[in-house]
Amino acid sequence: MVAVKRVVDYAVKIRVKPDKSGVETQNVKMSMNPFCEIALEEALKIKESGLAKEVVAVSMGPSNCVDTLRTGLAMGADRAIHVEASRDLVPLTVAKLLKKLVEIENPGLLILGKQAIDDDCNQTGQMIAGLLGWPQGTFASKVVLDKEKQVATVDREVDGGLETLCLDLPAVITTDLRLNQPRYATLPNIMKAKSKPIKKFTLEELNVEIKSDLEVVQVTEPPKRKAGVILSSVDELIDKLKNEAHVI
Amino acid sequence: MEKLRATSSLRRSLKSILNRQLSSVSEPRYLNGKRSCQPTFNLIRDHRNLGEANPILYRCFSSVSTVVQRNPSFSTLNPDDISYFKQLLGEKSVIQDEDRLETVNTDWMHKYKGSSKLLLQPRTTEEVAQILKYCNSRRLAVVPQGGNTGLVGGSVPVFDEVIVNLGSMNNIISFDKVSGILVCEAGCILENLISFLDNQGFIMPLDLGAKGSCQIGGNVSTNAGGLRLVRYGSLHGNVLGLEAVLANGDVLDMLGTLRKDNTGYDLKHLFVGSEGSLGIVTKVSILTPPKLSSENIAFLACRDYSSCQKLLMEAKRKLGEILSAFEFLDIQAMDLVLNHLDGVRNPLPATMHNFYVLIETTGSDESYDREKLEAFLLSSMEGGLISDGVIAQDINQASSFWRIREGVPEALMKAGAVYKYDLSLPVEKMYDLVDDMRTRLGDLARVIGYGHLGDGNLHLNVSAAQYDDRILEQIEPYVYEWTSKHRGSISAEHGLGLMKANKIYYSKSPETVKTMGSIKKLLDPNGILNPYKVLPHSLNS
Numbered sequence: 001m002v003a004v005k006r007v008v009d010y011a012v013k014i015r016v017k018p019d020k021s022g023v024e025t026q027n028v029k030m031s032m033n034p035f036c037e038i039a040l041e042e043a044l045k046i047k048e049s050g051l052a053k054e055v056v057a058v059s060m061g062p063s064n065c066v067d068t069l070r071t072g073l074a075m076g077a078d079r080a081i082h083v084e085a086s087r088d089l090v091p092l093t094v095a096k097l098l099k100k101l102v103e104i105e106n107p108g109l110l111i112l113g114k115q116a117i118d119d120d121c122n123q124t125g126q127m128i129a130g131l132l133g134w135p136q137g138t139f140a141s142k143v144v145l146d147k148e149k150q151v152a153t154v155d156r157e158v159d160g161g162l163e164t165l166c167l168d169l170p171a172v173i174t175t176d177l178r179l180n181q182p183r184y185a186t187l188p189n190i191m192k193a194k195s196k197p198i199k200k201f202t203l204e205e206l207n208v209e210i211k212s213d214l215e216v217v218q219v220t221e222p223p224k225r226k227a228g229v230i231l232s233s234v235d236e237l238i239d240k241l242k243n244e245a246h247v248i
Numbered sequence: 249m250e251k252l253r254a255t256s257s258l259r260r261s262l263k264s265i266l267n268r269q270l271s272s273v274s275e276p277r278y279l280n281g282k283r284s285c286q287p288t289f290n291l292i293r294d295h296r297n298l299g300e301a302n303p304i305l306y307r308c309f310s311s312v313s314t315v316v317q318r319n320p321s322f323s324t325l326n327p328d329d330i331s332y333f334k335q336l337l338g339e340k341s342v343i344q345d346e347d348r349l350e351t352v353n354t355d356w357m358h359k360y361k362g363s364s365k366l367l368l369q370p371r372t373t374e375e376v377a378q379i380l381k382y383c384n385s386r387r388l389a390v391v392p393q394g395g396n397t398g399l400v401g402g403s404v405p406v407f408d409e410v411i412v413n414l415g416s417m418n419n420i421i422s423f424d425k426v427s428g429i430l431v432c433e434a435g436c437i438l439e440n441l442i443s444f445l446d447n448q449g450f451i452m453p454l455d456l457g458a459k460g461s462c463q464i465g466g467n468v469s470t471n472a473g474g475l476r477l478v479r480y481g482s483l484h485g486n487v488l489g490l491e492a493v494l495a496n497g498d499v500l501d502m503l504g505t506l507r508k509d510n511t512g513y514d515l516k517h518l519f520v521g522s523e524g525s526l527g528i529v530t531k532v533s534i535l536t537p538p539k540l541s542s543e544n545i546a547f548l549a550c551r552d553y554s555s556c557q558k559l560l561m562e563a564k565r566k567l568g569e570i571l572s573a574f575e576f577l578d579i580q581a582m583d584l585v586l587n588h589l590d591g592v593r594n595p596l597p598a599t600m601h602n603f604y605v606l607i608e609t610t611g612s613d614e615s616y617d618r619e620k621l622e623a624f625l626l627s628s629m630e631g632g633l634i635s636d637g638v639i640a641q642d643i644n645q646a647s648s649f650w651r652i653r654e655g656v657p658e659a660l661m662k663a664g665a666v667y668k669y670d671l672s673l674p675v676e677k678m679y680d681l682v683d684d685m686r687t688r689l690g691d692l693a694r695v696i697g698y699g700h701l702g703d704g705n706l707h708l709n710v711s712a713a714q715y716d717d718r719i720l721e722q723i724e725p726y727v728y729e730w731t732s733k734h735r736g737s738i739s740a741e742h743g744l745g746l747m748k749a750n751k752i753y754y755s756k757s758p759e760t761v762k763t764m765g766s767i768k769k770l771l772d773p774n775g776i777l778n779p780y781k782v783l784p785h786s787l788n789s
Contacts, residue, residue: 011643013446027541029614031642067615071641184595184638184645187548187625232340 001056001107002043002077003098004036006068007118020218023118032068035113037075037182038175042143043111044076045180051145054078056105060085060097066198073193074185080198081105085210093210095127100206102132107170109152114139114174125174135167139176145169316746316780318407322389325366325408329386333368336378341416343367352411355404356397356458357661357668360746362405364391369416373491373499373530379412380528380776381497389776392524394466395437397458399668402523402745403466406780414465417530420444428536429488429505434465434529450536453480457654465529471521473741475654478702479572479610480537484520491531492519495772505533518767523743524778526771542614543572544621545646548628548637549601553679555633556603560675560701562633563607566624570617573608574702575653578682581698584711585652588659592652595638605634605701606653656698660709667693667710667720669727672737678706681730685710688722705740728754743782750784761787 008014009029017024032040043055057072059065060083069080083097102110115122129136137143137154141162144153156163157176167173185193203210231237241248333342343349344366353362370376383390389409396403405411417435424430428450432441438459442452454467456474466472468490471483480486489504502516519527550556556576563571577585579602586594596604611617621639628634640646660666673681682697685708689695693712699705708727712719728738732754739748739755752761765787768775 009643011647029541029543029643034642034644037641074641181593184547185641186596187546187629187634187637187639190622190639191626191629 001058001102001105001110002036002040002072003058003094003110003112003124004040004068004072005033005113005116006030006059006061006065007033007116010034010117016219016221020220022216022219030064030067032071033113033116033118034182035115035117035175035177037113038177038179039111039113039173040072040075040077041180041182042140042173042175043109044183046109046143046145047076051147052108056081056107058083058098058101060089060094062086069198070193071185073196073198074190075183076189077196079196081201082198083201083203083206085203087210089210090212090214091121091123091127093208093212094124095131096208097203097206098124098128099131100208101201102128109145109170110134110172112172112174114176125172129172132172134170134172135165136172136174137165137167138174140173141176141178143173143179316406316785319389319775319779321387321774322409322776322779323387325388325410329382329388330366332382333366333379336382337368337370337375341369341371341375343369352393352396352413353404355399355401357399357666360401360404360406362391363408364405364411365408367411367413369413371416373417373493376412376414376417376493376528376530377497377499380493380495383410383776384496384774387774387776389779391778392465392469392528394435394463394469395458395461397462398466398470398745399670399742400739400745400747402470402743402778402781406746409779412528414463414528414530417465418463421531423448424505425449427505427507428538429533430536431503431505431531431533432464433531434463434468436464438462438464438467445536446539449539451539453486453535453537454483457657464532464534468520468532469522469524469529470743471741473700473703473705475573475575475700477700478574483534484517486535487516487520487532488535489533490516490519490529492516492527492529494527495774495777499530500527503531503533507535518771521743523745523782525768525782526777528777540610540612542611542617543608543643543646544617545606545608545640545649546621546625546637547595547640547649547652548605548607548625548634549596550603550605550633551635552602556605556679556701557675559605559628559633562628563624566627567607567609567620570609570611570620571607571702572610573606575606575699576701577604577606577653577656577698578602578679578696579604580694580696581656581659582652584659584663584694584696585655588662589651589655592655593648595649595652596636598636601635604652606649653698656696656707656709660696660711663711664713665711665715667712667723668742669708669710669723669738670699670740670742671706671708671727671731672704672740673706673731673734674736675701675704677734678704681706681727682708684730685723685727688726689719692716692722693719703740731755746781749781750786752782752784 008025009031012029015024046052047055055077057069057077057080059069065082069082073080081101112125125138126136137156139157140154141157142155150169152167152169152171154165154167154173156165349364349367352367353364368379370379391405391409391411393403393411393413414435417433419433421431425448441464445451453476454472454474455476456472468483468487489502491503492500494500519529560574563574579600582604585592609617609621625637640649679697682695685695693710696709696711697706699707710723728751731738737755738751744752764783768783
């Protein structure tokens, strides 16, 4: 099972809303979170190597999440699940919802992107592993499955280098940038995706409350960098260092 | 440094030291021990050996049709001139430094090199006017220069013309958010204008691979086409006004910002595409289209050229108003890009296809456009027009598709020597020329075809390890004659510059060219603006 998130496209220039309540998302290109793409690619690779039967893509949010799920299906996922929710969900809620879905679907492996590029939380994978009591391999840069022994060997990218873990399945893996390069959605697959099923769940059905303990108070841009000045002589440089920067 | 010895039949190679200091191109020839006062410009072609230990080989040749003589009526610079310019522009804008001159004397393809001794960088229109007035009175030849990304040798001096580079005039003067009319100075770099407009919710009507360096003044002076012409039309339609300085220093203020103005002869069109030979463009007022939110791009594979054509017809019909770019490249071009450029992935790795087509749509409603595009592609696939394809799912994937198409010229440069031709031909006949050239050249060189299929513009490139006259013989004048026979244009968007200065008759009638000559004589009687280029040399005599 792969969880994917619909976020503002990575290459878009972000603008903060004038009321500082968040980032401008109207009329802005949205796509699948890059790390989620990598997660999906990894799942597809595992399925293609014969170690998995099917790949299920999951997304949570308003109705336009279906676009992201269609992309996932076009890349090669077999089925998709859409949890309908009207508000932005915090990682803990997502983790609780995923737990319910895992109980319904019983996947052998849960793969997520390490973090979403809109909130940079890096929490969902870890939280769901905790809730399920499953082992977790985060920041994966290499995943090798052994079906017989039912373990996954995961290379993790950590500050000091690479750490290799051996996880008993079922497990949670979150993907990092260097794991793989996501495939393009080919036309034949895009056409096939139109007929693949997307199952819808509501929050009531899953019996999860979305009361959030966090409230976004303000969103502001970082302070603007002042433009550099080109000086034309050493005297000017000394003058600026002395009188403006006060360093000499 | 070895002196250049030229004799009449001329095919020589010149070994030189690694720092490419070209030697005595414009120094007088020594004939029989006596000084000849007419230096000859030899077309220098060089081959850059990348990663090899061999010293760089220079191959100089001149055939009868390309020997250009320096016009003896032009004066040469003297110290009084230099001090006048220094006084007029300030020390910083008068450059005589060898290293900097080296760069501005050489064109982007490293095919043409002049020997100018002076680079001027004016900051205002007034300064440009004073420069030209002075040069006109002194009969000093001038080369207007922008980003120096031209591909026909039009932006660099042929001999020792003074280079007037407009790069310092890079202010955006005004922008009207309601009408989308942008007024800016000629030295603004296209990419900077694109970023500025992006913040305002608009885009430039033209887009080309050279956008990081090319300047709008140059784009206007060469009537640049680019990737979006099929949607937004040519600069003749989008430029609402411009300010130009004539050879005698007169400033023509035609900087209107009106969509409609039928008062008198519309002279600005003379300057659009005249490649700096009628006047120096100093300000431009251009109509910019609004930035539409939904951009979709598909990279497709076709089995043969006739499928590409049919696809184009279908696209224009089914995608209609949202189609914003339609480009094609053949298998050799794709091969070249994949081999020579870093970080480029083949979007259709399963097999290599004969032709690749890139279709971009821009519209205001994401889901509507997506549906339209998918429906079109599905029906084309079912109809056998497309053998495979991918649709970009996010902006990153979209840029990577463009990188492939925009990277072809760069890949060609890295592959060695390249003969570049830019032709407008009827769409049905376009690829016949490529096939013909392949037969003619056989094993001598690789022929690559790519271009703006949507506009009927073929970029025919012949790639070889080194420049070789045998290859050139097979190409010219065959390519021009072929084009002429089909009433095509020998230069669709690159312009004539130096490379095709004498070739205009392949695409224009003698009477037309004669009238062009009269206009040139009227606006630039001393012929100081960008001499030796655009119009045939025979017109000057």
